Amino acid sequence: MHPPIEPHTHGLLERPEGNQIYWEASGNPEGRPAVYLHGGPGSGLGSGGYRRLFDPDVYLIIGLDQRGCGRSQPWAIDALDSLDTNTTSVLIGDVEALREHLGIERWLVAGGSWGSTLTLAYALAHHHRVTEIVLGAVTTGARAELDWITEGVGMMFPEAWERFAAARRPGERVVQAYARLLRDTDPAVRTAAAEAWDAWESTHVSLDPNHQPGPNRKDPRDRVNFATLVTHFWANDCFLGGQRVVLDRAGELAEIPGVLVHGRHDVSSPARAAWELHHAWPGSELIIVETEGHVGPKMLEIQATAINRFAGRTSQNETVRRRFTEPTATR
Numbered sequence: 001m002h003p004p005i006e007p008h009t010h011g012l013l014e015r016p017e018g019n020q021i022y023w024e025a026s027g028n029p030e031g032r033p034a035v036y037l038h039g040g041p042g043s044g045l046g047s048g049g050y051r052r053l054f055d056p057d058v059y060l061i062i063g064l065d066q067r068g069c070g071r072s073q074p075w076a077i078d079a080l081d082s083l084d085t086n087t088t089s090v091l092i093g094d095v096e097a098l099r100e101h102l103g104i105e106r107w108l109v110a111g112g113s114w115g116s117t118l119t120l121a122y123a124l125a126h127h128h129r130v131t132e133i134v135l136g137a138v139t140t141g142a143r144a145e146l147d148w149i150t151e152g153v154g155m156m157f158p159e160a161w162e163r164f165a166a167a168r169r170p171g172e173r174v175v176q177a178y179a180r181l182l183r184d185t186d187p188a189v190r191t192a193a194a195e196a197w198d199a200w201e202s203t204h205v206s207l208d209p210n211h212q213p214g215p216n217r218k219d220p221r222d223r224v225n226f227a228t229l230v231t232h233f234w235a236n237d238c239f240l241g242g243q244r245v246v247l248d249r250a251g252e253l254a255e256i257p258g259v260l261v262h263g264r265h266d267v268s269s270p271a272r273a274a275w276e277l278h279h280a281w282p283g284s285e286l287i288i289v290e291t292e293g294h295v296g297p298k299m300l301e302i303q304a305t306a307i308n309r310f311a312g313r314t315s316q317n318e319t320v321r322r323r324f325t326e327p328t329a330t331r
Helices: 049-053 080-085 088-102 114-125 143-150 158-165 174-181 187-204 220-235 245-253 272-280 297-311
Strands: 009-015 019-027 032-037 059-064 107-113 130-138 258-263 284-289
Touching (some): 019 088, 032 114, 088 114, 107 297, 174 187, 174 220, 187 220, 245 272, 258 297, 284 297
Parallel strands (some): 107 130
């Protein structure tokens, strides 16, 4: 992991439906372009620890808060009437619009958890814009993965799952129940659903050796926004157009080198998804860390090492316009 750094440029990218996408750039303004896609959906970039995966002398490091969260505007909970316009294809469009806005021809794409699903979906849609892929806590958005994290893993935590699943109606998937409650007209209903969702997440990550008990998100408003976005995407199979589209199309990524890093103790997202993706994606490399769960220092170190290794690889049409010598932008 590299030392912490701060962005040298940032801005808000204007997008349809009144959305403004926050982006930031750090590292070498004339370096090798790379973009990081955060988890969730709805987690945001946070304090910027993702930058430490990249050598700032070598890489131009781009991060963005995905639509509806982080420093992007408006938040999902402040625009519930337009939530249905927030889909995976729209997020991919935001990433592409940012690439064009920044004058980047091609870039390395890295992501973790939901960010790995979004990375894969982006690469399938725009493979000619992706030089390499590095993923941690691999997910593909398949229905089986989503049902496991909301229902199947309840076999390991039956007491907590019984409380969590009480919200569903007959014949309703648990994630559909929470997606419904988090769009209720009563703010108290939405808050209660978000608290229940956060409590469940805190439970099923508890086999991670790095887990610390307590709410995943300290800000109550952030808890509601995150739960609203994640249930919206998961209840709709991540808007991928099928139950295992990424896995079925992974062979299309054969020309893109990729490194997949996954924790053996990741009970929330079992290693099976990473294993299946690796076997469906010729040229990918899978590294399973035996001592860690959904995220951990060793996993991050391995991702940083892979990104460093790719730094010396040459790819056709890798260019970046000299946009980052300008003063820090706000818009």
